[in-house]
Every structure is written in structure tokens, then in C-alpha cells.
Amino acid sequence: MTKLRCSxxxxxxxxxxxxxxxxxxxxxxxxxxxxxxxxxxxxFRREHGGDEATGEVNASTQIxxxxxxxxxxxxxxxxxFGGYPGPWRDDPPWTGWWGDxxxxxxxxxxxxxxxxxxxxxxxxxxFHFVTDGIAVALAAARxxxxxxxxxxxxxxxxxxxxxxAGALDEVNVSMVPLVLGAxxxxxxxxxxxxxxxEQVRVVEAPGVTHVRYRVVK
Amino acid sequence: MTKLRCSxxxxxxxxxxxxxxxxxxxxxxxxxxxxxxxxxxxxFRREHGGDEATGEVNASTQIxxxxxxxxxxxxxxxxxFGGYPGPWRDDPPWTGWWGDxxxxxxxxxxxxxxxxxxxxxxxxxxFHFVTDGIAVALAAARxxxxxxxxxxxxxxxxxxxxxxAGALDEVNVSMVPLVLGAxxxxxxxxxxxxxxxEQVRVVEAPGVTHVRYRVVK
Numbered sequence: 123m124t125k126l127r128c129s130x131x132x133x134x135x136x137x138x139x140x141x142x143x144x145x146x147x148x149x150x151x152x153x154x155x156x157x158x159x160x161x162x163x164x165x166f167r168r169e170h171g172g173d174e175a176t177g178e179v180n181a182s183t184q185i186x187x188x189x190x191x192x193x194x195x196x197x198x199x200x201x202x203f204g205g206y207p208g209p210w211r212d213d214p215p216w217t218g219w220w221g222d223x224x225x226x227x228x229x230x231x232x233x234x235x236x237x238x239x240x241x242x243x244x245x246x247x248x249f250h251f252v253t254d255g256i257a258v259a260l261a262a263a264r265x266x267x268x269x270x271x272x273x274x275x276x277x278x279x280x281x282x283x284x285x286x287a288g289a290l291d292e293v294n295v296s297m298v299p300l301v302l303g304a305x306x307x308x309x310x311x312x313x314x315x316x317x318x319x320e321q322v323r324v325v326e327a328p329g330v331t332h333v334r335y336r337v338v339k
Numbered sequence: 340m341t342k343l344r345c346s347x348x349x350x351x352x353x354x355x356x357x358x359x360x361x362x363x364x365x366x367x368x369x370x371x372x373x374x375x376x377x378x379x380x381x382x383f384r385r386e387h388g389g390d391e392a393t394g395e396v397n398a399s400t401q402i403x404x405x406x407x408x409x410x411x412x413x414x415x416x417x418x419x420f421g422g423y424p425g426p427w428r429d430d431p432p433w434t435g436w437w438g439d440x441x442x443x444x445x446x447x448x449x450x451x452x453x454x455x456x457x458x459x460x461x462x463x464x465x466f467h468f469v470t471d472g473i474a475v476a477l478a479a480a481r482x483x484x485x486x487x488x489x490x491x492x493x494x495x496x497x498x499x500x501x502x503x504a505g506a507l508d509e510v511n512v513s514m515v516p517l518v519l520g521a522x523x524x525x526x527x528x529x530x531x532x533x534x535x536x537e538q539v540r541v542v543e544a545p546g547v548t549h550v551r552y553r554v555v556k
Contacts, residue, residue: 134512134536134552135526136353295351297514299552301526301533309352309518316518319351324548326541333548335351335516 124267126260127292128274128281129189130308131156131330134297137305138278145205148219150305156298159330160186169225181327182296189294194267196226197259199280200234203249210238217241218249226275229266231259233280256283278306286315290337293319297331341484343477344509345491345498346406347525348373348547351514354522355495362422365436367522373515376547377403386442398544399513406511411484413443414476416497417451420466427455434458435466443492446483448476450497473500495523503532507554510536514548 132138133156140150149156160166164177165186200207205216218224218241227246238251252259263272274281274290284290295308309316318338325332349355350373357367366373377383381394382403417424422433435441435458444463455468469476480489491498491507501507512525526533535555542549 134353135524136351297548297550299536299538301529301536303526303529303533307352312518312520316520319516319518321516321546321548324541324543326543329538331514331538331541331548331550333514 124194124264124269125271125291126274126284126289127271127294128276128290129185129294129296130276130281131159131296131298132308133300133302133305135301135303136307136309137302138276138308139306140302141304143201143306148204150302152300152302153305155300156302159296159298159327171221171225181325182330182332185294185296185325185327185332189273190225192270193228193273194270195228195263195272196230196275197256197263197272197280197284198230198232198275199277200232200236201279202276203232203234209236215241217243223247229263230275231263233259256280256287256289260284260289278308278310281308282311285317285337286312288315288339290317292322292337293317293335295333295335297333299329341411341481341486342488342508343491343501343506344488344511345493345507346402346511346513347493347498348376348513348515349525350517350519350522352518352520353524353526354519355493355525356523357519358521360418360523365421367519369517369519370522372517373519376513376515376544388438388442398542399547399549402511402513402542402544402549406490407442409487410443410445410490411487412445412480412489413447413492414473414480414489414497414501415447415449415492416494417449417453418496419493420449420451426453432458434460440464446480447492448480450476473497473504473506477501477506495525495527498525499528502534502554503529505532505556507534509539509554510534510552512550512552514550516546 130138140153143150162178164174165183167174167177223244224247230249232251241249319335322334322336347355357370360367379395381391382400384391384394440462441464447466449468458466536552539551
């Protein structure tokens with residue numbers, strides 16, 4: 123059964139990004155530290171670039187590999203795609219944070235208020251810009267993904283919308299020993315739509331605790 | 340080396356108590372669920388009452404046993420001692436939530452703005468009411484505890500004060516698959532005094548993930 127899932131690193135006070143996000147600080151002030159556990163890993167560098175040969179293998183390797191396995195489509199918010207709010211500009215066109223060959227290698231549905239023609243990148247990633255909301259993006263992603271899973275890449279607002287709609291099946295949280303104090307919280311703004319969660323699995327790894335939760339429906 | 344430590348259950352959105360705390364809901368609306376993992380345990384019932392013989396033993400047993408082992412003194416806030424704000428009343432006197440034989444069995448220092456004579460309970464627990472702030476309470480607790488540890492029982496505000504003062508050595512977090520949406524957050528109001536934490540150990544248990552952090556000084 124195909125799943126709608128996400129894998130997110132959060133601080134002990136619940137933030138997946140720090141305050142004052144910008145082109146220079148896409149994860150906000152201090153937010154990049156949320157991923158310190160991943161950067162040294164060979165499995166991470168295989169996806170995101172970096173010297174894989176000198177990369178480490180540890181208990182987090184499995185987490186990275188699972189996150190990218192059997193993914194048929196990705197959904198993300200406009201803020202995560204970046205790099206400025208408002209209408210798209212052409213000079214130069216913004217093509218995401220990830221260079222010419224983004225680490226997705228599947229169609230990526232970007233939720234935005236501003237239409238734009240699809241953006242074909244190297245390595246199988248095409249960014250489709252969806253202006254009709256989360257249900258339309260999910261339907262398109264399901265069509266594309268077939269019997270593979272769909273990953274919500276972020277940010278918090280998009281994950282919250284899919285939780286509130288009852289569509290999310292699985293949340294993978296990587297709990298980092300960091301107190302950010304401000305920023306964007308993963309489980310926020312949910313009110314009565316807060317999910318019922320069941321702890322499925324815990325992996326202890328250097329400097330991080332990975333917990334998988336199933337959304338009980 | 341004697342430690343100042345705490346063991347607290349928190350929701351995925353960081354709360355150790357729900358909203359609208361009261362005598363009827365000492366942990367706020369929904370807050371009691373934060374401890375659902377503990378209630379069935381024989382080790383918990385040994386401390387807090389309940390039928391120990393029918394209690395369970397699982398991976399959380401060790402966490403309960405460690406939390407109460409080698410403790411020489413306890414510190415808590417007035418809100419945690421309860422059951423109303425303002426000056427102490429005599430008719431009837433409030434003696435805490437825990438009945439005649441509280442689960443502490445050592446001196447407990449209650450931080451309050453309102454003086455009160457010490458309250459001697461059964462089983463070795465005596466509540467001392469400290470009106471001179473956290474440093475005075477900690478000094479008294481250290482004197483009492485000798486080479487045993489000092490536990491901050493809660494609530495959030497008191498833990499935050501000791502973190503901000505650089506006095507806390509260890510935080511044991513029991514992460515519960517619950518989104519409360521409102522209440523009192525453990526790691527809040529810290530600003531630039533946010534602690535540097537190092538993950539020491541993770542224990543996966545039914546319905547909860549226990550993580551120990553050392554405060555890096």
C-alpha cells in the first residue's frame with residue numbers, strides 16, 4: 123500500500139527550521155544544525171553531493187536510505203523550494219536550492235500561489251507548480267507515484283495542511299539535541315486536527331534519535 | 340559526582356502539561372496522557388500506589404527505577420505542589436497531590452512566594468517552602484542530598500530557571516506520541532540561555548521513547 127509520509131529533523135523544542143529564513147539561511151538562524159547528524163554520512167552525500175568515499179556509515183545510514191527508497195513523487199511548499207516570496211522572476215529564474223541535479227529524481231509538486239511552467243532538471247527531477255491546493259497536488263502525485271510512496275519534503279506549513287486533511291500516513295522524526303527557541307514548528311497550528319500517532323520504531327544513532335510514527339485513522 | 344537532573348514526559352510538540360491546569364486537571368487538559376506509558380508499570384505503582392502485583396515490566400521499568408534511585412532531595416515549583424495560586428490557606432491546609440505518603444521519601448524544596456512552616460508527611464517526605472529563589476533552594480537541597488543526586492520534579496518554569504542559571508546537569512526526556520497543541524513547554528523562554536545538550540542514551544519502550552541528555556557546560 124502506497125504511503126504519504128515525511129521525514130523531518132526537529133529540535134527538542136519542536137522546530138524544523140530556525141527563525142528568519144532567507145536565501146542565505148534557508149533553514150533559518152541555527153536551523154542547519156538540525157541536519158548535522160546527516161552531513162557526514164556516505165548515504166547522505168550519495169543523494170546531496172559531497173565526498174561519498176570519505177563518508178561515514180552508522181545507525182543513521184538506514185534512516186537516510188529508507189527515506190529515499192520507493193519514492194515515486196515529492197510534494198513541497200513554495201518556501202522550501204525558495205528563494206523569495208511572491209511572483210516568479212525570470213532574471214535569473216529561481217531553480218531551487220539544489221543545483222542542476224536535485225536530490226529527488228522524481229516529479230516534485232511545489233505548492234504555490236503563482237503559476238509557472240514545469241521546470242525540468244537533470245537526473246529525473248521535474249518541478250511542477252501547483253496553484254490549486256494540497257488535494258490537487260496529492261492527486262497528481264498519486265497518479266505519478268503509482269505503487270510507490272509520496273514524500274512531503276516540507277516545510278511545516280505543508281505538512282500541517284496534509285495532517286489537518288487526514289492524508290498523512292507516517293511521520294519520521296529525527297530528534298536533535300538542540301534548543302532553537304524560535305522558528306517554524308512541525309506540530310503547530312493543528313488545533314482539533316492534531317493527529318493520533320502510534321510509535322512504530324526507534325533508532326538510536328550518534329547525536330540523534332529517529333522515531334517513526336504511524337498516523338492512526 | 341552528585342547531579343542536578345530531571346525526568347519529564349513531553350509531547351511531540353514539546354509540552355509537559357496541557358492547557359488550563361487546575362485542581363481537577365493538575366496536568367492540564369489532556370496532560371495526564373503524557374504518563375500513560377508509566378501507569379501500568381509495577382515500578383511506577385511501587386512509588387505512586389496502585390496494584391503492583393498486576394503491574395507490567397517492560398523497557399520503561401529501568402527508566403522509572405533510575406529516576407528514583409540515588410535521590411537525596413527534590414525541588415519543585417509551587418504550581419506542581421498545587422493546588423491554588425496565592426497565599427497558603429489553613430482550612431483545610433493543602434498538602435500536595437499525593438496523599439499522606441508522597442512518592443518522594445526525601446526532603447522536597449518547594450519554590451514559592453509565600454512562606455509556610457515545613458510540612459512533614461509519612462514515608463520520609465518533608466516539604467520545605469523556600470521563598471528566596473532557586474539558588475537558596477539548590478543550596479539547601481545539596482546540603483541535604485550529600486553525595487546523592489537532586490531531582491527537579493517540575494514544572495516547566497522551575498526547570499527553565501535552573502537551565503538558565505547553568506545549574507542543570509542532565510535532562511531525561513520521555514517523548515510521548517501525542518500532540519497537545521497548548522500548555523506548558525519544557526524548553527521555552529530560554530532565549531540565549533538555551534542549553535547545549537549531548538545525547539547520551541536512547542531507550543525504546545512501548546508507546547514512548549526515553550532519551551537522556553547531558554548538559555554540556
